Amino acid sequence: MSNITRRRALGVAAGAAGAAAGIALAGSAVADAPRPAVPAAGPTSFDEVYQGRRIKGGPAHGGHHGGHHGGGYSVTIDGEELHVMQNADGTWISVINHYEPVATPKALARAAVRELQGAPLVPLTLS
Amino acid sequence: MTVRKNQAALTADEKRRFINALLELKRSGRYDTFVTTHNAFIMSDTDNGDRVGHRSPSFLPWHRRFLIEFEQALQSVDATVALPYWDWTADRTSRSSLWAPDFLGGTGRARDGQVLDGAFARSGNRWTITVRVDGRDYLRRDLGAGGRQLPTRAEVDSVLAMETYDTAPWNSSSDGFRNHLEGWRGVNLHNRVHVWVGGQMGTGVSPNDPVFWMHHAFIDKLWADWQARHPRSPYLPAAGTANVVDLRDTMRPWNDVTPADMLDHTPHYTFDTAA
Numbered sequence: 184m185s186n187i188t189r190r191r192a193l194g195v196a197a198g199a200a201g202a203a204a205g206i207a208l209a210g211s212a213v214a215d216a217p218r219p220a221v222p223a224a225g226p227t228s229f230d231e232v233y234q235g236r237r238i239k240g241g242p243a244h245g246g247h248h249g250g251h252h253g254g255g256y257s258v259t260i261d262g263e264e265l266h267v268m269q270n271a272d273g274t275w276i277s278v279i280n281h282y283e284p285v286a287t288p289k290a291l292a293r294a295a296v297r298e299l300q301g302a303p304l305v306p307l308t309l310s
Numbered sequence: 311m312t313v314r315k316n317q318a319a320l321t322a323d324e325k326r327r328f329i330n331a332l333l334e335l336k337r338s339g340r341y342d343t344f345v346t347t348h349n350a351f352i353m354s355d356t357d358n359g360d361r362v363g364h365r366s367p368s369f370l371p372w373h374r375r376f377l378i379e380f381e382q383a384l385q386s387v388d389a390t391v392a393l394p395y396w397d398w399t400a401d402r403t404s405r406s407s408l409w410a411p412d413f414l415g416g417t418g419r420a421r422d423g424q425v426l427d428g429a430f431a432r433s434g435n436r437w438t439i440t441v442r443v444d445g446r447d448y449l450r451r452d453l454g455a456g457g458r459q460l461p462t463r464a465e466v467d468s469v470l471a472m473e474t475y476d477t478a479p480w481n482s483s484s485d486g487f488r489n490h491l492e493g494w495r496g497v498n499l500h501n502r503v504h505v506w507v508g509g510q511m512g513t514g515v516s517p518n519d520p521v522f523w524m525h526h527a528f529i530d531k532l533w534a535d536w537q538a539r540h541p542r543s544p545y546l547p548a549a550g551t552a553n554v555v556d557l558r559d560t561m562r563p564w565n566d567v568t569p570a571d572m573l574d575h576t577p578h579y580t581f582d583t584a585a
C-alpha cells in the first residue's frame with residue numbers, strides 16, 4: 184500500500200500546485216476504496232511525477248484530440264495526450280508501446296516515459 | 311513475376327536495389343503515406359468496435375493487401391524489386407546480416423536509441439521520421455532489449471498446427487490461428503517481433519522502420535504455410551458479424567477488396583520456397 188500512499192501524496196502535492204486538484208483528489212479517494220482487480224467503473228486516476236515527467240490518468244472529459252479508445256479514460260504526459268487503448272482482457276496499450284500490453288494505465292504511462300527518454304509527445308495529425 | 315525471397319538469400323545487388331527503392335519512395339513522400347495509413351488503423355481498430363487492420367480476422371488479408379500496394383510502389387521505382395521476408399526464427403540475433411550496414415543497419419545506441427549505420431541512419435539525411443508520435447525524428451531501434459528472444463521455429467509450428475482460422479469474439483481475446491499468430495494470446499509471434507526490434511517498430515508508426523515490411527512479409531508467408539497445412543480450414547467469420555470484416559465484406563481503406571480476394575497470394579507473388 185506504500186505505493187498508493189506515495190501516489191496520493193504526489194497527487195495532492197501536484198494538485199495543490201496546479202489546476203487539477205479535483206481530479207487528483209478524486210483519484211486518491213477511489214484508490215483508497217476496496218475494489219476488484221478490474222473495477223467496472225474503470226481504472227483509478229493517477230497523477231504523479233515519474234522520471235521527471237508529469238503523468239496523469241483519469242476519466243476523459245472532452246479530449247481535444249478525440250478519437251481515443253481508452254473507454255473514456257485518458258492519459259497525459261506533461262499535458263500532452265497519450266493515445267491509449269484497453270484490450271478485451273482489461274490490459275492496456277498505447278501508441279508508444281503498441282504491441283506489449285501492460286496491466287494498468289499508470290504502468291502504461293510509465294512505460295511510455297521510459298521509452299520516450301525525455302522526448303516530448305507530439306499530437307499526431309492524421310491526414 | 312514477383313518472387314519474394316528470404317532476406318538472407320539476397321545478393322548484394324538485390325539488397326542495393328531494394329534499399330534504393332525505399333529511399334526513393336521516402337524522398338518522393340509516398341513512403342510516409344503508408345506510415346500514416348497504418349497508424350490510423352492501429353489507433354482506430356478496437357476490440358469492441360470496428361476493427362479491420364489489427365486484432366481481428368482481417369489482420370492477415372488487410373496486411374496482405376497493404377504489402378501488395380507497397381510492393382507495387384517499390385516496383386514503380388525499380389521493377390526488379392520484390393519484398394524480402396525476414397524469417398526471425400532463423401535470423402534471430404542482432405548479428406544477422408539483416409542488420410549489417412549494407413542492408414538495414416544495426417541497433418540504436420544506448421543514449422537515445424538512434425541507429426547510426428546503414429542507409430537509414432540520420433547522418434545520411436535520407437530517412438527523417440516525419441510521421442511520428444514524439445519529438446524524435448531519427449530512426450531508433452533497441453534490438454533484443456532486456457534479453458528478449460524472438461520466437462522459435464517450434465513456437466511457430468505450434469501456431470501453424472492450429473486448425474481453426476479465428477474464433478468469436480474475433481478480437482484480441484480470440485482463440486485460433488489468427489490471434490496466436492498476431493500474438494495477443496499464447497506464445498506470441500507477430501507482436502513479440504515488433505517489441506524485440508524496439509524503437510519505432512514498437513509504436514503505432516512501426517512502418518517507419520523498413521524492417522516492418524520484411525517482418526510482415528514473413529507473417530504473410532506463415533499464413534500461406536498455414537493454408538497449405540489446413541486446406542479445408544476456411545477464413546472465418548463467413549457472414550453477418552458486427553464490426554468485423556466477414557469473408558466477402560470489403561476492407562477499408564480500399565473498399566474494393568475482400569478477404570476472399572486475398573486468400574490466394576499466387577496471382578500477386580510467389581515465395582522462393584514451396585509453402
Ligand SMILES: [Cu+2]
Pocket residue numbers: 348363364373
Ligand atoms: Cu499493422
Ligand SMILES: [Cu+2]
Pocket residue numbers: 500504526
Ligand atoms: Cu505488425
